[in-house]
Amino acid sequence: MSTEPPPRRSRVEEARHWRRIEWTWTIIPIILVMIVAGLSTTLLFNLDTGPTAFGADPNLNVDVTGHQWYWEFQYTDPYGSQLSNGTGQDFSNGTLWVPQNAIVWINVSSADVVHSFNIPQLGVRIDAIPGRINHYWFTIPSGTAVGTRFLAQCTEFCGAGHYDMRAWIIVTPASSLLRPMSV
Ligand SMILES: [Cu+2]
Incomplete structure (x- = not known):
C-alpha cells in the first residue's frame, strides 16, 4: 500500500x-x-x-551642599525661611527639619570634592558634585510621627572625615506655613 x-x-x-x-x-x-x-x-x-511632573508641588525647596565633612542645608523659598525662623534652629549644622507629609525638592551640590547625599530610608541617593546642581526629591511617608529621624549620610569616599559625614532629617508637625498643593 x-x-x-x-x-x-x-x-x-x-x-x-x-x-x-x-x-x-x-x-x-x-x-x-x-x-x-x-x-x-x-x-x-x-x-x-521633579514632583510637578507627577502632579505634586514641592512643599519645600532646599539647597543641600556637601562639605568636608558635613552637610549644609538652606531653604530657598519663603516657606522654608518661615519654618526655620519658627523653630529657631540653626539650619546649617547638619539637621534638616521637614514637616509631616512634605514633598521636599533638593538641589544637591558640593563646595569641595565629590560627595553623595544618601537617605537610605527615604530612597534618596544623589551625587553632590562641585560646580553642578543635581535635583532630586523625596517625600515624608504619610503617618510618619513627629520627631522621627532619618539618617542622611555621605556615600562617596571623600577623605578622612567621610565616616562621620552624617546629618539628620527630623520630622516636625505639618505646618500651616507650607505652600498649599497646586491643583
Ligand atoms: Cu563625602
Missing part, C-alpha cells in the same frame, strides 16, 4: 509563507521596544522635572 506524500508547496509559496512569519516576529518586537522606550524616556524626563 502506497501512501501519498503530502503535496509540496512550490518554492514561491514556501518563501511567501516564511516571509509572513519573519515580518510578524520582526514587527511585533519592534512595536514592543518602541512602547517600552517611549514610556521609559517619558519617565526619565519626568524624574528630571
Whole structure:
C-alpha cells in the first residue's frame, strides 16, 4: 500500500509563507521596544522635572551642599525661611527639619570634592558634585510621627572625615506655613 506524500508547496509559496512569519516576529518586537522606550524616556524626563511632573508641588525647596565633612542645608523659598525662623534652629549644622507629609525638592551640590547625599530610608541617593546642581526629591511617608529621624549620610569616599559625614532629617508637625498643593 502506497501512501501519498503530502503535496509540496512550490518554492514561491514556501518563501511567501516564511516571509509572513519573519515580518510578524520582526514587527511585533519592534512595536514592543518602541512602547517600552517611549514610556521609559517619558519617565526619565519626568524624574528630571521633579514632583510637578507627577502632579505634586514641592512643599519645600532646599539647597543641600556637601562639605568636608558635613552637610549644609538652606531653604530657598519663603516657606522654608518661615519654618526655620519658627523653630529657631540653626539650619546649617547638619539637621534638616521637614514637616509631616512634605514633598521636599533638593538641589544637591558640593563646595569641595565629590560627595553623595544618601537617605537610605527615604530612597534618596544623589551625587553632590562641585560646580553642578543635581535635583532630586523625596517625600515624608504619610503617618510618619513627629520627631522621627532619618539618617542622611555621605556615600562617596571623600577623605578622612567621610565616616562621620552624617546629618539628620527630623520630622516636625505639618505646618500651616507650607505652600498649599497646586491643583
Ligand atoms: Cu563625602
